[in-house]
Amino acid sequence: MADMERYYKELVEGKRKGTADRCLLVLLIGCSYIYALVMRLRAFAYSLGLLPVRRLDKPVIAVGNLVAGGTGKTPTVAWLARRFMAQGKLVAVLSRGYGGNLAGAIHMVSDGQNIHATPEEAGDEPLLLARSIPGLIVIVGADRHRAGLLAQERCNPDVFILDDGFQHMALHRDLNILLMDCERPLANGRTFPAGLMREPPSAMGRADLILLTRCKDNRQVSLPFMTDKPVCRASHELSGYVPLSGGPVVPSSDLSGKRGLAFAGIADPASFFDSLEKSGVHPVATLAFPDHSDYGEDEIAALCRLMTASRSEYLITTEKDAVKLHPHASRLGTVHVAPLELRFSDPGMIDARLDALFRR
Template sequence: MAGYEQYFRELVDGKRENPQDRLLLGCLKFLSLFYSLALRLRAFAYGAGLLRTRRLPRPVISVGNLTVGGTGKTPMVGWLARYLMGKGKRVVVLSRGYGGSAHGEIRMVSDGERILLPPEDAGDEPVLLAKTVPGLAVVIGADRYRAGVYALETLKPDIFILDDGFQHIRLQRDLNVLLVDSRRPFGNGFTLPAGLLREPVAAAGRADIVVATRSKDGVGLVNPVPGKPFLMAAHTLEGMIPLEGGALAPFSRLKGVRIMAFSGIADPGCFFDELERAGVPLVATLAFPDHSVYGDEELAAICKLRDTSQSAILITTGKDAVKLTQFKDRLGPCVVASLQITFADALPLEREIEKLL
């Protein structure tokens, strides 16, 4: 599956130029027109009141993107949760629970004190948020309004964060945060299946504030959604933590050690590149599809490459790690890269948040 994902990305990025690939992309662009039209009609129906929207009696901050794949939504949600909790607010994250067996059901992942569901049921990202932000409550459900009502009754939150909520128009939000990848904000400009866009570019107009992620210094970067408040963010690997848990340690401790990296995220190549830039030389890498479920086949592939590359330590992402603790003995020495989001200037976002408090 990872091979198909890589092929698709290369195809829509224009890196596949033989006649068969060009013909396939042309057909996909034709189909994309119909998909894009359907999305425009859906957005119009909600905007015109033809489709019903619902409002929760607490402020809702939505974090989402226009493209498939990773733009750093989970670190952004974590940052917002910490900021709001630092203001003394009781925060609940509402998530789809994608990738878990309970996907679609309304379930409590964390009540802020205990993690109540494993990633196999809840999905990797909700469990990662609950694990990395102490005191954060997380509820999953396909219908985020009903999930919010459930959270109101059981958790009494002051404010909600809607994870991956840009397309969940049926739930009204008080602050719409749109994340875009600073390298290619809208991919090739086409919606699925000819590009990476979930919606046409015009949908970016629903945003209240735009955050360009993976922007190291912001040189030459312009606001991809003119007229909207805009800020730049970088994702930084700040160190590593043992898979079984423990204190953060610097990557310098890996000097001279043979290291293999693996991950099942939307853009594993970016993770491997960031490790190299952080001073972690890799002797081998292994990519799995996004939201991979780790079973015997995946563990066998990891262990085989670990042995053939003579790697002494494995390194992976936090999103993968929540699904791997049960396999720590089989994996051997394994560490988790700790990812943090930092802003060149967070003031525009803080101003928008303060309006809700």
């Protein structure tokens, strides 16, 4: 699976130069034009009311992207949830539950008091949010409107956050936040299957706010189809680490001089390893797993072998990976978790749009 994923990414990025590779890419490009047309027609049908758009009684904020993979949706959702909760609001996150085995069924992961699902059932991100933000309501389900109605019936939240919801146009949203990676905002510019874009670039027109993530400096980013859309830049920075069992954040400097193994099963493991280096953590070895790895026997055995071979004193990983490691804690030994902190270049721009939702 990992080899196929690697081959596909190299193919669509033009790194595969063989004759068969080129022929396959031409076929995929032809299919991508059809896919892009279908997505445009779908969005047009929703805009005309030909496809139904349902509503919830409280404000709905959608957080999503155009390019498949890691653009920082989960840290953004977590930041939004904590911000509203600090104001005394009850927050519900509605998620598709990608990677979970509930097969799209509506399920309450957390009612704000107790957690009612495992990572295998709910998926990585919903359980991460439920565990890391006490008091947060998290519900998974393919039908986000029904999921929201369940939240209204049982918890009556003040605001809904639609996780990975930019393409979920069947639910009305009051604020559409589009995340784009500052380094590669449109990847190779092509839609599936010849690229990683879920929709053509024209879909940016639906956004109320564009958030450029993973910004490392002040260089300008050229975005097509932009007119008067407000743009805010943000960076994702590691804020130290916490033990797998939980506890306060410890400065990264405390790991200085210790041998560590970093690993991740996310869309872009290299970005996590780079962030560790910039935060002052210098692992002697790294190991990348496919996105949404389930950390079964093969993955745990690979970690144990590499930890021994590299003479590592500790393991360090992402919050998303950590939610599936608790059953293996005794085998893995010392495991640290590195939480991401979201920092905005213009927090006032975000605050103004969020506060406006409750003045309508």
